[in-house]
Amino acid sequence: MKFYNKAILPQGFKANGISCGIKKSRKLDLALVFSQFPAAAAVMSTTNDIAAAPVIVNSAHLKAARKFHAVIANSGNANAFCGKTGIAAAERMSAAAARALGVKKESVFVASTGVIGRQLPVEKITAAAPALAAGLSKNGIAKAARAIMTTDKFVKAATVKFSIDKKPVTICAVAKGAGMISPDMATMLVFIVTDAAVSSAALSSALKAAVGNSFNCITVDGCMSTNDTVICLANHAAGNRPVAAGKKDSALFTFGLETVCLDLAKKMVRDGEGASKFIRIEVCGAKTRAQAKKVALSIANSNLFKTAMFASSQNVRGRIVAAAGAAGAGIKEKELKIGFTSLHRAEISVRVGIGNGRSSAVIYTSDLTHKYIKINAEYN
């Protein structure tokens, strides 16, 4: 399996990114990813009680159709907490893309990211849809990746190439995400496309596993978003024997998917709002993975831990103790062992033993800095 630190679209996919005027800065704010062949799809979305309109519309589309063609996404406005008007706007956005592409409305997914609670200026999107579609190209994926950025400081993309059934396949993913990042999905949009032939069931279970081991293992600020969405399209263009759930090929495909997801998840943490350090927290010796994850998350989300990391303070040891104990995971002082690599480096590994159990969990997080405050106090 070969890894590429950039987006390389698989066969049968094109993309584009333009500015339609939602962002006052006139930066790119509208993206389209399109498969010329009908594709199987899997979608995972936020578990926030207040799901954004695109999240609601996507789950309706998933029920209404079996094959899919595209994702249209905007940045600069989350289209969340906008009531029925918001739902209608998300549907119009999807319909405009479908019209421009000549496909069914239900075959187009929607995503939005940005400020919550302001009505989406959907006319700007519908007006721009024809030009957006007309400009689709193989290399347009770079612009699409830029068009979904908000507070992101760099483009996040990854590609793997490998063979299934002796046919070369590609999995390519682009993502945005830097703040409001917490497990169980974050403020992040992730679009994954592959030319592998994969059954819908196999695609869903592979995505669930990959997300569980990547995006659900990162936290920047413990804040869960209303808009988190991971969409995966598999268009069968590689011509391999379709990957079916539970078969050997399925493990290989899942590994490929997990590779790009974990890479993007780590990039989100590195780009964590104001982050100056990348921190890997491993909790081991746990009775269950759930216990280990509970403790790791409690440490990762502790503001006191995160500020001590920012300061490279030896005090961090006590803060790990307090946060581990506060997890409510039933740990004991005499079984608690704490180790960490040099606090003065940009990448820090923390290892916490909590007993003699065989389970462990890893969480990736960033420190809490003056820049985080500045970014989030000034964000509009």
Added chain:
Amino acid sequence: MKFYNKAILPQGFKANGISCGIKKSRKLDLALVFSQFPAAAAVMSTTNDIAAAPVIVNSAHLKAARKFHAVIANSGNANAFCGKTGIAAAERMSAAAARALGVKKESVFVASTGVIGRQLPVEKITAAAPALAAGLSKNGIAKAARAIMTTDKFVKAATVKFSIDKKPVTICAVAKGAGMISPDMATMLVFIVTDAAVSSAALSSALKAAVGNSFNCITVDGCMSTNDTVICLANHAAGNRPVAAGKKDSALFTFGLETVCLDLAKKMVRDGEGASKFIRIEVCGAKTRAQAKKVALSIANSNLFKTAMFASSQNVRGRIVAAAGAAGAGIKEKELKIGFTSLHRAEISVRVGIGNGRSSAVIYTSDLTHKYIKINAEYN
């Protein structure tokens, strides 16, 4: 009931605070509060899995004795995560105070606050105990309150005076707490003394109710400490008919206790590390109080909410939506109503309606500022 914004010791109590050399700054770091009469006691402590040594020693004392005389407390070192050596140190601290006061060891409670994971220099405390006891006085409570401070910017004290059974009684409390503040107790030490005659059972249930409506309704950074302790001593010097659980006098006594506790809880939030704003979050229309509290806490502990508050950003509305939805309390967008007073004032009231239920909850919190980062990155 008359309220005083300072500590006024009830009959039969004396206190003192000195510097014994734990804090390098030579600021006061050792406090003693003493009742000349044997007192009933109630204690509430952290639910952190890694409880500090004083917390463990106090619960042993509570089982071993029925009447109590004193609390000795140090700042500058938490005596937490110090193993058996820490337990022995807490016991020596208690024994030294008992010897100096001429009372039984088990009748003296212990408390510590400061850095976690460093051995307590207990010799400094045992050496200072005789002078600490010799200097006890009625007015010494002011020094005791100063001696338990860590990052606190001001002394926290409150007193109420009222009558029970036609006898004048006093409830006086001092506290420390500014960071690592989260419900289910915080990094806080609270010592409450009263001359009211109260049965042990009535004292315990009154303290539980008062803490539930005060210290368990505040959060500064969502971080739960290893050392949180609230100790209440009732020495019967007022000569009233003893307050018994469930009787009329009990409700009055509980109200008095809650009044000082809520005042101190609010003072902790006002003194929240780096806080520039005092925020009251009320969630109403809930099915149960637990549902309301879950939503209120999720908002109060959201870093994105807290930074938006710091910046007086209208963006705060969207962040309340995201945090309310992330609580996992089963709320619906169409039932969510959000209101707040001017964001440019130092005190802000946020009201969130989540349905047609009759339950509500109030949480007090502060904003997240550059100063929080500075204080916690530099704290040693």
